[in-house]
Amino acid sequence: MDTITNDLRDDILSGRFEPGDRLLEVPLSEHYDCGRAAVRSALIALTTEGLVEREENRGATVRRISITEAIQITEARSVLESLIAAQTARHASAEDHTELLDIIEQMRSAVANDEGKKYSELNGVLHRRLREMSGHEIAAQLVANLRHRAAHHQFRLAVMPGRSADSLEQHAAIVDAVVAGNEEAAASAMTAHLESVIEVLHRWGDANVR
Amino acid sequence: MDTITNDLRDDILSGRFEPGDRLLEVPLSEHYDCGRAAVRSALIALTTEGLVEREENRGATVRRISITEAIQITEARSVLESLIAAQTARHASAEDHTELLDIIEQMRSAVANDEGKKYSELNGVLHRRLREMSGHEIAAQLVANLRHRAAHHQFRLAVMPGRSADSLEQHAAIVDAVVAGNEEAAASAMTAHLESVIEVLHRWGDANVR
DNA sequence: CCGCCACCGAATGTTAACAATCTTGTTTAC
DNA sequence: GTAAACAAGATTGTTAACATTCGGTGGCGG
Numbered sequence: 001m002d003t004i005t006n007d008l009r010d011d012i013l014s015g016r017f018e019p020g021d022r023l024l025e026v027p028l029s030e031h032y033d034c035g036r037a038a039v040r041s042a043l044i045a046l047t048t049e050g051l052v053e054r055e056e057n058r059g060a061t062v063r064r065i066s067i068t069e070a071i072q073i074t075e076a077r078s079v080l081e082s083l084i085a086a087q088t089a090r091h092a093s094a095e096d097h098t099e100l101l102d103i104i105e106q107m108r109s110a111v112a113n114d115e116g117k118k119y120s121e122l123n124g125v126l127h128r129r130l131r132e133m134s135g136h137e138i139a140a141q142l143v144a145n146l147r148h149r150a151a152h153h154q155f156r157l158a159v160m161p162g163r164s165a166d167s168l169e170q171h172a173a174i175v176d177a178v179v180a181g182n183e184e185a186a187a188s189a190m191t192a193h194l195e196s197v198i199e200v201l202h203r204w205g206d207a208n209v210r
Numbered sequence: 211m212d213t214i215t216n217d218l219r220d221d222i223l224s225g226r227f228e229p230g231d232r233l234l235e236v237p238l239s240e241h242y243d244c245g246r247a248a249v250r251s252a253l254i255a256l257t258t259e260g261l262v263e264r265e266e267n268r269g270a271t272v273r274r275i276s277i278t279e280a281i282q283i284t285e286a287r288s289v290l291e292s293l294i295a296a297q298t299a300r301h302a303s304a305e306d307h308t309e310l311l312d313i314i315e316q317m318r319s320a321v322a323n324d325e326g327k328k329y330s331e332l333n334g335v336l337h338r339r340l341r342e343m344s345g346h347e348i349a350a351q352l353v354a355n356l357r358h359r360a361a362h363h364q365f366r367l368a369v370m371p372g373r374s375a376d377s378l379e380q381h382a383a384i385v386d387a388v389v390a391g392n393e394e395a396a397a398s399a400m401t402a403h404l405e406s407v408i409e410v411l412h413r414w415g416d417a418n419v420r
Numbered sequence: 421c422c423g424c425c426a427c428c429g430a431a432t433g434t435t436a437a438c439a440a441t442c443t444t445g446t447t448t449a450c
Numbered sequence: 451g452t453a454a455a456c457a458a459g460a461t462t463g464t465t466a467a468c469a470t471t472c473g474g475t476g477g478c479g480g
Contacts, residue, residue, distance in 0.1 A: 001266065024431070035464055040432090041254050048258040056211065057432055057471050072348040079289035138282040142352060235462070245434055250462090267441050267462055 004032050005042040012051055012062055013151050019064040023052065050149045063149075067205035070153040071198055077146045078194035080139045081127070082187040087134040089178045089186035096133050097179045103129065104168075104175050111164045119168075120158040126171060130178070157200060170196060214242050215252040222261055222272055223361050229274040233262065260359045273359075277415035280363040281408055287356045288404035290349045291337070292397040297344040299388045299396035306343050307389045313339065314378075314385050321374045329378075330368040336381060340388070367410060380406060 008028070011017055028039045043060045046052040053063045065073070092100070103126045110119040127147070131140035147154070157163065170193040177185035218238070221227055238249045253270045256262040264270045275283070302310070313336045320329040337357070341350035357364070367373065380403035387395035 026431080035466090036432095037464065040251075044251050044254045045258045048255050058473095059431065069348065072346055075293060075346070076290060076348050076352060079293050080286060083285060083289050136282055136285070138279065138286050138356075142286060146348075234460095236460095245436090246462095247434065268443095269461065 002038075002041060002045070004034055004038045005045045007032060008039075008042045009046060009049075009051065009148070012046070013148060015152075015155075017062050019062045019152060021062045023060040023062065025059075049145055065150060065152065067153070067201060067208070070150045071201050071205070073146050073150045074194055074198050074201060077143055077150075078191055078198070080143050080146070081131075081194060082190045084131050084134040084136055084139050084143065085174060085178065085186040085190040086183040087136045087139075088130050089181055089183045091135050092133050092178055092181075096129075099129065100126070100175045100178060104172050107168055107171060111168050116158060116164070119164055120155075123158075123167070123171070126175075130174075153201065156204070157197065160200065163200070166196065167193075212248075212251060212255070214244055214248045215255045217242060218249075218252045219256060219259075219261065219358070222256070223358060225362075225365075227272050229272045229362060231272045233270040233272065235269075259355060275360060275362065277363070277411060277418070280360045281411050281415070283356050283360045284404055284408050284411060287353055287360075288401055288408070290353050290356070291341075291404060292400045294341050294344040294346055294349050294353065295384060295388065295396040295400040296393040297346045297349075298340050299391055299393045301345050302343050302388055302391075306339075309339065310336070310385045310388060314382050317378055317381060321378050326368060326374070329374055330365075333368075333377070333381070336385075340384075363411065366414070367407065370410065373410070376406065377403075 008023075017023065023043060025036045025039045025043075029036045032039070043052055043054060047054050047060070051063055052060050054060045088096075103122060107119060107122045107126070110122060124147075127143075131143055134140060170189070173189040174186060174193060177189050218233075227233065233253060235246045235249050235253075239246045242249070253262055253264060257264050257270070261273055262270050263273045298306075313332060317329060317332045317336070320332060334357075337353075341353055344350060380399070383399040384396060384403060387399050
Protein backbone atom coordinates (compact mmCIF):
# COMPACT_ATOMS: atom_id res chain seq x y z
CA MET A 1 0.00 0.00 0.00
CA ASP A 2 0.91 3.60 -0.27
CA THR A 3 2.08 3.88 3.30
CA ILE A 4 4.41 6.80 2.62
CA THR A 5 1.46 9.08 1.82
CA ASN A 6 -0.11 8.26 5.17
CA ASP A 7 3.16 8.71 7.05
CA LEU A 8 3.82 12.08 5.48
CA ARG A 9 0.23 13.19 6.08
CA ASP A 10 0.49 12.23 9.74
CA ASP A 11 3.79 14.07 10.06
CA ILE A 12 2.23 17.23 8.61
CA LEU A 13 -0.93 16.99 10.74
CA SER A 14 1.04 16.32 13.91
CA GLY A 15 3.13 19.43 13.31
CA ARG A 16 6.33 17.53 12.55
CA PHE A 17 6.37 19.65 9.38
CA GLU A 18 5.01 23.17 9.68
CA PRO A 19 3.34 25.39 7.05
CA GLY A 20 5.93 26.81 4.72
CA ASP A 21 8.46 24.06 5.35
CA ARG A 22 10.07 22.79 2.18
CA LEU A 23 9.47 19.14 1.36
CA LEU A 24 12.58 18.09 -0.55
CA GLU A 25 12.38 14.74 -2.25
CA VAL A 26 15.81 13.35 -1.45
CA PRO A 27 15.83 14.12 2.29
CA LEU A 28 12.28 12.75 2.60
CA SER A 29 13.20 9.57 0.74
CA GLU A 30 16.06 9.05 3.20
CA HIS A 31 13.85 9.86 6.19
CA TYR A 32 11.19 7.34 5.17
CA ASP A 33 13.77 4.92 3.74
CA CYS A 34 12.25 4.66 0.28
CA GLY A 35 12.87 5.79 -3.28
CA ARG A 36 12.23 9.25 -4.64
CA ALA A 37 9.31 7.91 -6.68
CA ALA A 38 7.36 6.96 -3.57
CA VAL A 39 7.89 10.43 -2.12
CA ARG A 40 6.77 12.02 -5.39
CA SER A 41 3.60 9.92 -5.33
CA ALA A 42 2.85 11.06 -1.80
CA LEU A 43 3.49 14.71 -2.67
CA ILE A 44 1.15 14.51 -5.65
CA ALA A 45 -1.61 12.88 -3.60
CA LEU A 46 -1.28 15.34 -0.73
CA THR A 47 -1.27 18.22 -3.18
CA THR A 48 -4.71 17.29 -4.50
CA GLU A 49 -5.80 16.83 -0.88
CA GLY A 50 -4.85 20.46 -0.30
CA LEU A 51 -2.18 19.82 2.31
CA VAL A 52 0.85 20.42 0.09
CA GLU A 53 1.69 23.09 -2.46
CA ARG A 54 3.84 22.26 -5.46
CA GLU A 55 5.44 24.73 -7.84
CA GLU A 56 6.87 23.80 -11.22
CA ASN A 57 10.56 22.93 -10.93
CA ARG A 58 10.65 24.56 -7.51
CA GLY A 59 9.54 21.80 -5.22
CA ALA A 60 6.88 21.27 -2.62
CA THR A 61 6.05 23.02 0.64
CA VAL A 62 3.52 22.47 3.41
CA ARG A 63 0.51 24.57 2.41
CA ARG A 64 -0.11 27.67 4.48
CA ILE A 65 -3.79 28.30 5.29
CA SER A 66 -4.86 31.91 5.78
CA ILE A 67 -7.51 32.91 8.30
CA THR A 68 -10.02 33.72 5.57
CA GLU A 69 -9.42 30.30 4.05
CA ALA A 70 -9.83 28.67 7.46
CA ILE A 71 -13.16 30.46 7.81
CA GLN A 72 -14.33 29.23 4.41
CA ILE A 73 -13.23 25.71 5.31
CA THR A 74 -15.28 25.90 8.49
CA GLU A 75 -18.28 27.27 6.59
CA ALA A 76 -18.12 24.32 4.23
CA ARG A 77 -17.72 21.98 7.20
CA SER A 78 -20.74 23.61 8.79
CA VAL A 79 -23.19 22.66 6.04
CA LEU A 80 -21.63 19.22 5.49
CA GLU A 81 -21.48 18.28 9.17
CA SER A 82 -25.07 19.45 9.60
CA LEU A 83 -26.05 17.03 6.87
CA ILE A 84 -24.06 14.35 8.67
CA ALA A 85 -25.70 15.14 12.01
CA ALA A 86 -29.14 14.81 10.45
CA GLN A 87 -28.25 11.49 8.84
CA THR A 88 -26.82 10.19 12.10
CA ALA A 89 -29.95 11.25 13.99
CA ARG A 90 -31.88 9.14 11.50
CA HIS A 91 -29.66 6.04 11.42
CA ALA A 92 -27.91 5.72 14.78
CA SER A 93 -28.60 2.57 16.80
CA ALA A 94 -29.17 2.24 20.54
CA GLU A 95 -25.52 1.26 21.06
CA ASP A 96 -24.46 4.29 19.08
CA HIS A 97 -26.51 6.47 21.42
CA THR A 98 -24.86 5.13 24.56
CA GLU A 99 -21.44 5.50 22.96
CA LEU A 100 -22.07 9.14 22.07
CA LEU A 101 -23.43 9.93 25.53
CA ASP A 102 -20.36 8.27 27.02
CA ILE A 103 -18.05 10.46 24.96
CA ILE A 104 -19.92 13.56 26.16
CA GLU A 105 -19.50 12.34 29.73
CA GLN A 106 -15.76 11.98 29.22
CA MET A 107 -15.61 15.46 27.68
CA ARG A 108 -17.46 16.84 30.68
CA SER A 109 -14.91 15.36 33.07
CA ALA A 110 -12.04 16.56 30.89
CA VAL A 111 -13.38 20.13 31.12
CA ALA A 112 -13.87 19.78 34.88
CA ASN A 113 -10.28 18.62 35.33
CA ASP A 114 -8.96 21.23 32.89
CA GLU A 115 -7.37 18.61 30.61
CA GLY A 116 -7.22 20.64 27.42
CA LYS A 117 -5.35 18.10 25.30
CA LYS A 118 -7.65 15.27 26.34
CA TYR A 119 -10.70 17.42 25.55
CA SER A 120 -9.36 18.22 22.10
CA GLU A 121 -8.84 14.53 21.39
CA LEU A 122 -12.35 13.64 22.55
CA ASN A 123 -13.68 16.45 20.36
CA GLY A 124 -12.03 14.81 17.38
CA VAL A 125 -13.33 11.39 18.36
CA LEU A 126 -16.91 12.64 18.70
CA HIS A 127 -16.93 14.27 15.28
CA ARG A 128 -15.32 11.22 13.72
CA ARG A 129 -17.82 8.81 15.26
CA LEU A 130 -20.71 11.03 14.21
CA ARG A 131 -19.63 10.86 10.60
CA GLU A 132 -18.93 7.14 10.74
CA MET A 133 -22.41 6.54 12.13
CA SER A 134 -24.05 8.70 9.47
CA GLY A 135 -23.37 6.17 6.73
CA HIS A 136 -22.80 9.13 4.41
CA GLU A 137 -19.46 8.17 2.86
CA ILE A 138 -19.19 11.21 0.62
CA ALA A 139 -19.87 13.87 3.24
CA ALA A 140 -17.70 12.01 5.76
CA GLN A 141 -14.75 11.94 3.41
CA LEU A 142 -15.06 15.62 2.51
CA VAL A 143 -15.30 16.66 6.15
CA ALA A 144 -12.30 14.56 7.13
CA ASN A 145 -10.27 16.29 4.43
CA LEU A 146 -11.48 19.75 5.45
CA ARG A 147 -10.58 19.11 9.09
CA HIS A 148 -7.11 18.08 7.98
CA ARG A 149 -6.65 21.26 6.01
CA ALA A 150 -7.57 23.55 8.90
CA ALA A 151 -5.80 21.45 11.53
CA HIS A 152 -3.37 24.19 12.55
CA HIS A 153 -6.12 26.72 13.20
CA GLN A 154 -8.17 24.14 15.07
CA PHE A 155 -5.24 23.73 17.38
CA ARG A 156 -5.17 27.44 18.17
CA LEU A 157 -8.86 27.28 19.05
CA ALA A 158 -8.43 24.50 21.55
CA VAL A 159 -6.20 26.51 23.84
CA MET A 160 -8.45 29.60 24.04
CA PRO A 161 -9.50 30.27 27.62
CA GLY A 162 -13.11 29.57 28.54
CA ARG A 163 -13.85 28.08 25.15
CA SER A 164 -14.15 24.48 26.33
CA ALA A 165 -17.23 25.25 28.43
CA ASP A 166 -19.17 26.76 25.49
CA SER A 167 -17.95 24.02 23.20
CA LEU A 168 -19.02 21.30 25.62
CA GLU A 169 -22.60 22.53 25.81
CA GLN A 170 -22.80 22.79 22.03
CA HIS A 171 -21.59 19.21 21.61
CA ALA A 172 -23.99 18.00 24.25
CA ALA A 173 -26.86 19.65 22.39
CA ILE A 174 -25.84 17.87 19.18
CA VAL A 175 -25.73 14.48 20.87
CA ASP A 176 -29.04 15.07 22.66
CA ALA A 177 -30.72 15.83 19.34
CA VAL A 178 -29.16 12.74 17.75
CA VAL A 179 -30.28 10.52 20.62
CA ALA A 180 -33.78 11.99 20.35
CA GLY A 181 -33.75 11.12 16.67
CA ASN A 182 -34.57 14.71 15.77
CA GLU A 183 -32.88 15.38 12.42
CA GLU A 184 -33.64 19.10 12.18
CA ALA A 185 -32.50 19.74 15.74
CA ALA A 186 -29.29 17.79 15.20
CA ALA A 187 -28.52 19.74 12.05
CA SER A 188 -29.21 23.12 13.60
CA ALA A 189 -27.24 22.25 16.75
CA MET A 190 -24.28 21.36 14.56
CA THR A 191 -24.71 24.58 12.57
CA ALA A 192 -24.80 26.58 15.78
CA HIS A 193 -21.63 24.90 16.99
CA LEU A 194 -19.67 25.64 13.84
CA GLU A 195 -21.07 29.17 13.58
CA SER A 196 -19.57 29.70 16.99
CA VAL A 197 -16.23 28.39 15.74
CA ILE A 198 -16.43 30.73 12.76
CA GLU A 199 -17.19 33.60 15.13
CA VAL A 200 -14.04 32.87 17.10
CA LEU A 201 -11.95 32.63 13.94
CA HIS A 202 -13.33 35.97 12.76
CA ARG A 203 -12.46 37.64 16.05
CA TRP A 204 -8.98 36.15 16.00
CA GLY A 205 -8.52 37.30 12.40
CA ASP A 206 -9.64 40.86 13.16
CA ALA A 207 -7.30 40.99 16.15
CA ASN A 208 -4.36 39.97 13.95
CA VAL A 209 -4.59 42.31 10.97
CA ARG A 210 -1.19 42.96 9.57
CA MET B 211 2.53 22.07 -16.04
CA ASP B 212 0.78 18.85 -15.37
CA THR B 213 -1.22 18.92 -18.57
CA ILE B 214 -1.60 15.16 -18.77
CA THR B 215 -3.77 15.11 -15.65
CA ASN B 216 -6.12 17.62 -17.24
CA ASP B 217 -6.19 15.78 -20.55
CA LEU B 218 -6.97 12.47 -18.92
CA ARG B 219 -9.63 14.06 -16.71
CA ASP B 220 -11.28 15.62 -19.75
CA ASP B 221 -11.19 12.31 -21.59
CA ILE B 222 -12.90 10.59 -18.68
CA LEU B 223 -15.51 13.32 -18.22
CA SER B 224 -16.29 13.46 -21.94
CA GLY B 225 -16.91 9.72 -21.97
CA ARG B 226 -13.83 8.90 -24.04
CA PHE B 227 -13.09 6.45 -21.22
CA GLU B 228 -16.07 4.81 -19.55
CA PRO B 229 -16.50 3.51 -16.00
CA GLY B 230 -14.72 0.20 -15.61
CA ASP B 231 -12.31 0.81 -18.46
CA ARG B 232 -8.76 -0.18 -17.63
CA LEU B 233 -6.22 2.64 -17.69
CA LEU B 234 -2.97 0.92 -18.66
CA GLU B 235 0.13 3.02 -18.26
CA VAL B 236 1.98 2.13 -21.46
CA PRO B 237 -0.92 2.62 -23.88
CA LEU B 238 -1.83 5.89 -22.18
CA SER B 239 1.76 7.14 -22.36
CA GLU B 240 1.74 6.43 -26.09
CA HIS B 241 -1.66 8.04 -26.55
CA TYR B 242 -0.60 11.25 -24.81
CA ASP B 243 2.94 11.02 -26.16
CA CYS B 244 4.69 11.21 -22.80
CA GLY B 245 6.55 8.99 -20.37
CA ARG B 246 5.00 6.47 -18.01
CA ALA B 247 5.90 8.70 -15.06
CA ALA B 248 3.61 11.47 -16.25
CA VAL B 249 0.75 9.00 -16.63
CA ARG B 250 1.40 7.64 -13.16
CA SER B 251 1.28 11.15 -11.72
CA ALA B 252 -2.04 11.78 -13.43
CA LEU B 253 -3.48 8.47 -12.20
CA ILE B 254 -2.45 9.24 -8.62
CA ALA B 255 -3.96 12.73 -8.75
CA LEU B 256 -7.22 11.54 -10.30
CA THR B 257 -7.42 8.74 -7.75
CA THR B 258 -7.49 11.20 -4.87
CA GLU B 259 -10.03 13.24 -6.86
CA GLY B 260 -12.26 10.15 -6.86
CA LEU B 261 -12.37 9.67 -10.63
CA VAL B 262 -9.98 6.72 -10.84
CA GLU B 263 -9.62 3.55 -8.82
CA ARG B 264 -6.21 1.96 -8.33
CA GLU B 265 -5.45 -1.49 -7.01
CA GLU B 266 -2.06 -2.68 -5.84
CA ASN B 267 -0.12 -4.28 -8.72
CA ARG B 268 -3.35 -4.56 -10.67
CA GLY B 269 -3.59 -1.21 -12.32
CA ALA B 270 -6.12 1.58 -12.57
CA THR B 271 -9.68 1.74 -13.85
CA VAL B 272 -12.23 4.49 -14.34
CA ARG B 273 -14.21 4.56 -11.10
CA ARG B 274 -17.77 3.30 -11.29
CA ILE B 275 -20.29 5.38 -9.34
CA SER B 276 -23.35 3.59 -7.99
CA ILE B 277 -26.77 5.23 -7.81
CA THR B 278 -26.62 5.44 -4.03
CA GLU B 279 -23.24 7.12 -4.28
CA ALA B 280 -24.57 9.53 -6.91
CA ILE B 281 -27.40 10.42 -4.52
CA GLN B 282 -24.95 11.08 -1.69
CA ILE B 283 -22.84 13.20 -4.01
CA THR B 284 -25.89 15.24 -4.92
CA GLU B 285 -26.86 15.60 -1.27
CA ALA B 286 -23.41 16.99 -0.51
CA ARG B 287 -23.68 19.26 -3.54
CA SER B 288 -27.06 20.43 -2.30
CA VAL B 289 -25.78 21.88 0.96
CA LEU B 290 -22.58 23.26 -0.58
CA GLU B 291 -24.27 24.87 -3.58
CA SER B 292 -26.87 26.39 -1.27
CA LEU B 293 -24.03 27.99 0.65
CA ILE B 294 -22.63 29.20 -2.66
CA ALA B 295 -25.98 30.60 -3.78
CA ALA B 296 -26.30 32.56 -0.56
CA GLN B 297 -22.78 33.97 -0.90
CA THR B 298 -23.43 34.92 -4.52
CA ALA B 299 -26.68 36.65 -3.57
CA ARG B 300 -24.62 38.70 -1.15
CA HIS B 301 -21.64 39.53 -3.37
CA ALA B 302 -22.82 39.61 -6.99
CA SER B 303 -22.43 42.90 -8.85
CA ALA B 304 -24.89 44.53 -11.25
CA GLU B 305 -22.99 43.11 -14.25
CA ASP B 306 -23.15 39.68 -12.67
CA HIS B 307 -26.93 40.04 -12.42
CA THR B 308 -27.36 40.86 -16.10
CA GLU B 309 -25.05 37.99 -17.04
CA LEU B 310 -27.06 35.49 -14.98
CA LEU B 311 -30.37 36.75 -16.38
CA ASP B 312 -28.92 36.44 -19.85
CA ILE B 313 -27.96 32.81 -19.25
CA ILE B 314 -31.50 32.07 -18.07
CA GLU B 315 -32.84 33.69 -21.23
CA GLN B 316 -30.63 31.46 -23.36
CA MET B 317 -31.77 28.42 -21.38
CA ARG B 318 -35.38 29.40 -21.97
CA SER B 319 -34.85 29.54 -25.71
CA ALA B 320 -32.93 26.27 -25.66
CA VAL B 321 -35.91 24.59 -23.98
CA ALA B 322 -38.33 26.21 -26.45
CA ASN B 323 -36.27 24.91 -29.39
CA ASP B 324 -35.77 21.50 -27.76
CA GLU B 325 -31.98 21.76 -27.88
CA GLY B 326 -31.13 19.30 -25.12
CA LYS B 327 -27.37 19.39 -25.51
CA LYS B 328 -27.27 23.18 -25.56
CA TYR B 329 -29.46 23.31 -22.46
CA SER B 330 -27.16 20.92 -20.62
CA GLU B 331 -24.16 23.07 -21.47
CA LEU B 332 -25.90 26.24 -20.29
CA ASN B 333 -26.84 24.43 -17.10
CA GLY B 334 -23.18 23.74 -16.46
CA VAL B 335 -22.23 27.32 -17.30
CA LEU B 336 -24.82 28.75 -14.91
CA HIS B 337 -23.66 26.62 -11.99
CA ARG B 338 -20.04 27.41 -12.75
CA ARG B 339 -20.61 31.16 -12.93
CA LEU B 340 -22.60 31.07 -9.70
CA ARG B 341 -19.71 29.50 -7.85
CA GLU B 342 -17.15 31.79 -9.44
CA MET B 343 -19.21 34.81 -8.37
CA SER B 344 -19.58 33.51 -4.83
CA GLY B 345 -15.94 34.15 -4.01
CA HIS B 346 -16.07 31.00 -1.89
CA GLU B 347 -13.01 29.18 -3.18
CA ILE B 348 -13.35 26.18 -0.91
CA ALA B 349 -16.99 25.38 -1.61
CA ALA B 350 -16.49 26.09 -5.31
CA GLN B 351 -13.64 23.62 -5.53
CA LEU B 352 -15.51 20.90 -3.66
CA VAL B 353 -18.61 21.31 -5.82
CA ALA B 354 -16.59 21.22 -9.03
CA ASN B 355 -15.05 17.95 -7.90
CA LEU B 356 -18.43 16.48 -6.91
CA ARG B 357 -19.95 17.40 -10.26
CA HIS B 358 -17.06 15.65 -11.98
CA ARG B 359 -17.60 12.50 -9.98
CA ALA B 360 -21.29 12.23 -10.81
CA ALA B 361 -20.89 13.37 -14.41
CA HIS B 362 -22.18 10.15 -15.93
CA HIS B 363 -25.40 10.21 -13.93
CA GLN B 364 -25.88 13.92 -14.68
CA PHE B 365 -25.82 13.00 -18.32
CA ARG B 366 -28.61 10.48 -17.90
CA LEU B 367 -30.69 13.16 -16.21
CA ALA B 368 -30.36 15.60 -19.07
CA VAL B 369 -32.12 13.38 -21.54
CA MET B 370 -35.16 12.62 -19.39
CA PRO B 371 -38.34 13.79 -21.10
CA GLY B 372 -40.08 16.84 -19.66
CA ARG B 373 -37.31 17.42 -17.17
CA SER B 374 -35.92 20.55 -18.82
CA ALA B 375 -39.10 22.53 -18.14
CA ASP B 376 -39.03 21.83 -14.39
CA SER B 377 -35.31 22.40 -14.28
CA LEU B 378 -35.61 25.72 -16.08
CA GLU B 379 -38.10 27.15 -13.59
CA GLN B 380 -35.92 26.02 -10.68
CA HIS B 381 -32.89 27.74 -12.15
CA ALA B 382 -34.87 30.88 -12.86
CA ALA B 383 -35.98 30.96 -9.21
CA ILE B 384 -32.37 30.72 -8.07
CA VAL B 385 -31.26 33.58 -10.30
CA ASP B 386 -34.25 35.73 -9.28
CA ALA B 387 -33.34 35.31 -5.63
CA VAL B 388 -29.69 36.12 -6.34
CA VAL B 389 -30.63 39.24 -8.31
CA ALA B 390 -32.94 40.28 -5.45
CA GLY B 391 -30.01 39.88 -3.08
CA ASN B 392 -32.04 37.53 -0.92
CA GLU B 393 -29.58 35.05 0.59
CA GLU B 394 -32.09 32.76 2.28
CA ALA B 395 -34.28 32.59 -0.82
CA ALA B 396 -31.29 31.83 -3.04
CA ALA B 397 -30.15 29.05 -0.73
CA SER B 398 -33.59 27.45 -0.45
CA ALA B 399 -34.19 27.74 -4.20
CA MET B 400 -30.92 25.90 -4.78
CA THR B 401 -31.85 23.29 -2.19
CA ALA B 402 -35.22 22.78 -3.86
CA HIS B 403 -33.53 22.36 -7.22
CA LEU B 404 -31.11 19.71 -6.02
CA GLU B 405 -33.78 17.95 -3.94
CA SER B 406 -35.63 17.56 -7.21
CA VAL B 407 -32.53 16.07 -8.82
CA ILE B 408 -32.18 13.67 -5.90
CA GLU B 409 -35.83 12.72 -6.30
CA VAL B 410 -35.25 11.83 -9.95
CA LEU B 411 -32.14 9.81 -9.08
CA HIS B 412 -34.10 7.92 -6.43
CA ARG B 413 -36.88 7.07 -8.87
CA TRP B 414 -34.38 5.96 -11.49
CA GLY B 415 -32.60 3.83 -8.89
CA ASP B 416 -35.81 2.15 -7.73
CA ALA B 417 -36.77 1.42 -11.31
CA ASN B 418 -33.42 -0.32 -11.87
CA VAL B 419 -33.15 -2.69 -8.95
CA ARG B 420 -31.11 -5.71 -9.85
C1' DC C 421 30.24 51.43 -5.65
C1' DC C 422 26.52 49.59 -8.42
C1' DG C 423 24.61 46.73 -11.96
C1' DC C 424 24.80 43.18 -15.47
C1' DC C 425 26.16 38.69 -17.15
C1' DA C 426 27.80 34.12 -17.00
C1' DC C 427 28.57 30.23 -14.46
C1' DC C 428 27.58 26.76 -10.80
C1' DG C 429 25.03 24.06 -7.56
C1' DA C 430 20.77 22.21 -5.96
C1' DA C 431 16.52 20.34 -6.86
C1' DT C 432 13.00 18.71 -9.83
C1' DG C 433 11.57 16.31 -14.14
C1' DT C 434 12.33 12.53 -17.45
C1' DT C 435 13.83 8.34 -19.31
C1' DA C 436 15.03 3.56 -19.59
C1' DA C 437 16.06 -0.72 -17.69
C1' DC C 438 15.15 -4.04 -14.08
C1' DA C 439 12.43 -6.45 -10.41
C1' DA C 440 8.28 -8.11 -8.48
C1' DT C 441 3.59 -9.47 -8.96
C1' DC C 442 -0.56 -10.93 -10.91
C1' DT C 443 -3.30 -13.32 -14.66
C1' DT C 444 -3.93 -16.76 -17.77
C1' DG C 445 -3.34 -20.82 -20.26
C1' DT C 446 -1.29 -25.36 -20.37
C1' DT C 447 0.30 -29.47 -18.71
C1' DT C 448 0.26 -33.28 -15.69
C1' DA C 449 -1.08 -36.32 -12.09
C1' DC C 450 -4.80 -38.57 -9.93
C1' DG D 451 -12.40 -35.45 -16.39
C1' DT D 452 -10.97 -32.49 -12.96
C1' DA D 453 -7.93 -30.04 -10.22
C1' DA D 454 -3.54 -28.65 -8.84
C1' DA D 455 1.00 -27.11 -10.27
C1' DC D 456 3.70 -24.74 -13.36
C1' DA D 457 5.19 -21.61 -16.80
C1' DA D 458 4.71 -17.60 -19.86
C1' DG D 459 3.11 -13.08 -20.71
C1' DA D 460 1.62 -8.75 -19.30
C1' DT D 461 1.54 -4.95 -16.06
C1' DT D 462 2.80 -2.39 -12.26
C1' DG D 463 6.48 -0.94 -8.93
C1' DT D 464 11.34 0.44 -8.18
C1' DT D 465 15.79 2.06 -9.06
C1' DA D 466 19.44 4.70 -11.01
C1' DA D 467 21.31 7.72 -14.27
C1' DC D 468 20.61 11.69 -17.14
C1' DA D 469 18.40 16.25 -18.54
C1' DT D 470 16.39 20.56 -17.39
C1' DT D 471 15.34 24.43 -14.80
C1' DC D 472 15.86 27.86 -11.33
C1' DG D 473 18.21 30.77 -7.95
C1' DG D 474 22.22 32.49 -6.25
C1' DT D 475 27.05 33.87 -6.48
C1' DG D 476 31.09 35.77 -8.15
C1' DG D 477 33.47 38.31 -11.45
C1' DC D 478 33.61 41.89 -14.86
C1' DG D 479 32.64 46.39 -16.58
C1' DG D 480 30.83 50.94 -16.10
